[in-house]
Amino acid sequence: MKKILLVDDEESIREVFAEILTEEGYQVATVENGDEGLKLLAKEPFDLILVDKKMPGIDGFDFVRQVRAMNRPVKIVLITGSISENPLKEVDAYLAKPCEIDELISMVQKMLP
Amino acid sequence: MFRALQSKKAQLFERLQVLRQNASAGKLDERLFHQIETELEEVFNDADQTLSNLNHEKAVSYDLKDSLNQLLVVQHLSEVISRTKSVQEILSGLCNIAQRVLPFSGAAVYLIDPKTRNYTLSFSLRLNDEQLAITRRHIDEGIVDWVMSEKRAVAVPDLNELKEDSGNARGCIIVPLQTSEKKIGILEIWREKLQELRASTHFDMLEFLARQAAIAVENNQLYEEVREATELFKKSQLQIIQAEKMAAMGVMASGVAHEINNPLQIILARVQLMLRKIHEAEAKANLKLIERETLRISEIVTSMLRYTKQQRQTNMQHVSLEAIVKDVLVLMQQKFSLHKIEVDTDFEPGVPQLLLNAGEIEQVFLNLFENATHAMKNGGRLKVRLYAREPDVFAEVEDTGYGIARENISQIFVPFFTTKSPQEGTGLGLFLCYGIIERHGGRIHVESTVGKGTKFVLRFSVHETSGEGHS
Numbered sequence: 001m002k003k004i005l006l007v008d009d010e011e012s013i014r015e016v017f018a019e020i021l022t023e024e025g026y027q028v029a030t031v032e033n034g035d036e037g038l039k040l041l042a043k044e045p046f047d048l049i050l051v052d053k054k055m056p057g058i059d060g061f062d063f064v065r066q067v068r069a070m071n072r073p074v075k076i077v078l079i080t081g082s083i084s085e086n087p088l089k090e091v092d093a094y095l096a097k098p099c100e101i102d103e104l105i106s107m108v109q110k111m112l113p
Numbered sequence: 114m115f116r117a118l119q120s121k122k123a124q125l126f127e128r129l130q131v132l133r134q135n136a137s138a139g140k141l142d143e144r145l146f147h148q149i150e151t152e153l154e155e156v157f158n159d160a161d162q163t164l165s166n167l168n169h170e171k172a173v174s175y176d177l178k179d180s181l182n183q184l185l186v187v188q189h190l191s192e193v194i195s196r197t198k199s200v201q202e203i204l205s206g207l208c209n210i211a212q213r214v215l216p217f218s219g220a221a222v223y224l225i226d227p228k229t230r231n232y233t234l235s236f237s238l239r240l241n242d243e244q245l246a247i248t249r250r251h252i253d254e255g256i257v258d259w260v261m262s263e264k265r266a267v268a269v270p271d272l273n274e275l276k277e278d279s280g281n282a283r284g285c286i287i288v289p290l291q292t293s294e295k296k297i298g299i300l301e302i303w304r305e306k307l308q309e310l311r312a313s314t315h316f317d318m319l320e321f322l323a324r325q326a327a328i329a330v331e332n333n334q335l336y337e338e339v340r341e342a343t344e345l346f347k348k349s350q351l352q353i354i355q356a357e358k359m360a361a362m363g364v365m366a367s368g369v370a371h372e373i374n375n376p377l378q379i380i381l382a383r384v385q386l387m388l389r390k391i392h393e394a395e396a397k398a399n400l401k402l403i404e405r406e407t408l409r410i411s412e413i414v415t416s417m418l419r420y421t422k423q424q425r426q427t428n429m430q431h432v433s434l435e436a437i438v439k440d441v442l443v444l445m446q447q448k449f450s451l452h453k454i455e456v457d458t459d460f461e462p463g464v465p466q467l468l469l470n471a472g473e474i475e476q477v478f479l480n481l482f483e484n485a486t487h488a489m490k491n492g493g494r495l496k497v498r499l500y501a502r503e504p505d506v507f508a509e510v511e512d513t514g515y516g517i518a519r520e521n522i523s524q525i526f527v528p529f530f531t532t533k534s535p536q537e538g539t540g541l542g543l544f545l546c547y548g549i550i551e552r553h554g555g556r557i558h559v560e561s562t563v564g565k566g567t568k569f570v571l572r573f574s575v576h577e578t579s580g581e582g583h584s
Contacts, residue, residue, distance in 0.1 A: 010375050016382040054371065081371045098378035098411050101385040 002112045003044075006030045007037040007051040007063065008079070017050065020101055021108060034058035038066055046074050048111050050095070053080035064090050075111045118159050125152055183318055186213055190325055200224070200333050204236035207300065207326040214318045215286075217302040221248050222290070223257075224298035227334055228520075232257065232298065240303065247271070248301045251287060260287045261296055266316040266323075268307050283307065288319045290327040297327040345527070370414045377414070381407045431466045434474070434508060434573070435499055441478040442497070445486070453492035454485075461500040467573050473549045480542045481510040481569050487533065488514025488567060504575050511568040517561040525559060 004026050008014050014030040021028045029046070031037045034057055037049070049067065053060035060078050067076065068090045075092045079099075095107055128149050135142045193206035204222045211220065219240035223232040232252045237245060251257050251269065260267045270284035284307045290297040300323050384404045391397055442456060449456055485495050493513040500507050517525060524530040526547040550557045554574055561567040 010379070012379040013375065013382070016379060016386060020382065020386060081374045097374045098381045098407075100408075101382060101389075104382075 001025065001027045002047045003027045003029070004108070004112075005037060005040065005046040005049045007032075007034060007049065007055070007060075009033060009052065009055045013052075017104065020104060024105055024108070026108065026112075034060075034063035034066075037063060038070075041067060041070065041072065041074075045072065048075045048077065048108065050077050050079060050108075052097075053078055061088060064088060077107060077111060118156065118163065121152065121156050121159070125149065125156065128152070179314075183214070186210055186318075187321065187325070190322055200330055201236065203326055203329045203333065205238075207322060208236065208238050211300065211302060211319060211322055214322065215302065215304075215315045217304055218283075219244060219303040221245065221301045222298060223248070223252060223301075224290070224330065225296055227338070235298065244303060248285070251285075251301065252299075257287060257299055260299065261289050261291065264289060264291065266319050270307055286316070286319065288316075288323040290323045290330065292324070292327050292331050295327075295331055297330050300326075373410070373414055377407060377411050381411070429468045429470055432469050432471050432474075433464070433466050434469070434506060435460050435464060437469070437471055437474050438478055438497060438499065438508065441475055441482060444479065445482045448483075448486055449495065452486055452490060454489050455494045457494060457496040459496070459498045459500075461498075464499050464501045464506055465575050467506060467553075467575065469553060469573075470549075474553070477546045477549050477571070478508075478510070480546050484542065485510060485512035485514060485567070488512050488516070493566075501575075506573045506575060508571040508573075509568060510571075511566060513566040516563040516565055516567055517559070518563055522559065522561060526557075 004021055006014055006017055006021075006028060008017070008030070009032050011032070014032070018028045018030050029040060031040055033055055034051075037051070041049075051060050051063055055063075058066070060080070064076055064078065067074065076090070077093045077095050078088065078091045079095045079097050081097050092111060093107060095104065099107075128145060132142065132145055132149065135145070190206065190210045193202075193210070204224075207222070208220045211217070220236075220238045221234060221240055221244075222236040224235040225231070226233050234245070234249075240248070256269060266286055266288040268284060268286050283303070283305045286302045286304065286307075288300040288302065290299055300319070302319070381404065384400055384407060388397065388400050388404065391400065438458075438460075442458070448454075482495070489495070489512055495513075496509070496511040498507070498509040498511075518532075521530075521532060526543050530544075547557055550571060556572045557569060559567060559569050
């Protein structure tokens, strides 16, 4: 079973995304900020990270850079309100917020074939 | 003089008395007789002198009366003019008063248009089409220019009449309307008989009236200019306020949009999740409605973000000017070939990258290329040069179009100034370019020759555009 780490400061988003992805057959872990995400990543491997761009503490960008510095073979999708500005090359894909369930699922399927 | 004459008269009577007494005594005093004769002669001479003096004084008094009259006329004109608000009123006042100085059969006033510098018929009185055509000819044939350079009123006989009776020809008097610094126009007065004039006095007076009117017209034109400038200033101030409002709204909208996105995401995901699980028709229909409306909100937020994107695009990045120019040239390719414009590029290798807002600089080049295309509607050559001269980077955009008139050069960066029709231009393009270049710490200037073409030179300081804190 593929493992997904979801990093988002909004609890309701964590819940609903986790529910959707679990129903799709993924194993989902959720954390509410970047620090916790990094801690979890240090302990166990993940196949995909979904991370919100705008978070208190270390934001999505910093989080992505630190994950890449860990040198793990993990795909990263950044969830953001506006994709157009400041594209980040360390990211595998962007997901525009708000996204529809089908978009979320097909994006994850594309990342984890 | 008069008293001396009377005392001489008294002396003469005394002498005559003596002469009579001597004569009745039978003595003719020859010496006394001659004396009386001489004195009589003196008295007559003195009397002549007195009479002539009297005549002179009378003449002087008439002249004084004339001058007084003229002064009154001038005062009247000054009053008329100082009360007057429009050029038309000034000119009609001038003609009415000139009529009192020198009765005429008709008159016309041509004013020099401050913008085109052409003589324009601005007022006419009792002149038929043929006479107006003649006054027009005086302008076209250079007579008026000559009068203007003479700076005095000149009588011009009607050439058709001259053949018959050169002594008493009809014709007109051209009076320059000019202030000490500026040519304002001319007054043409038509007279049936030119020769009846007491030339110098009348001409002096007309010149004086014309000068007063010229000052009034100039003041009026200056007032108009100030009024227009103030209006323009107010307009551009409004524009700036509007732009600031838009910017503030942009910042707010983008903040709001981002805050709304999270709750929207939750609602949308929840609704769609429920739609997957619930099969009861009415509940499904309601969920569909909620889904549709949520997507609508999302759509509104997205377009709000898109709308304010320009305000948010303040990212300065190190970019190559050459890359930007090449991109814009590609965009314009179709238009250039449509107007048979050949493009020459001369990009010096190794021009340093600059810290720029690429979108804005693209806008500048787009504008300059559009203007060049407009100036070369029937084809031409567009030359684009990029080069570095420590510590600056230069970009030149040169066309072979119709050029910019000298009097317009200083205005081209002024907001709303345009020589294009309202459909073709807003008069804001170069104003915006100027603002963008200024914001980048650069300079833009123009060189142009009518009939040959126009060159815009943009200068960016490497130092200015490589610092931090541009946002």
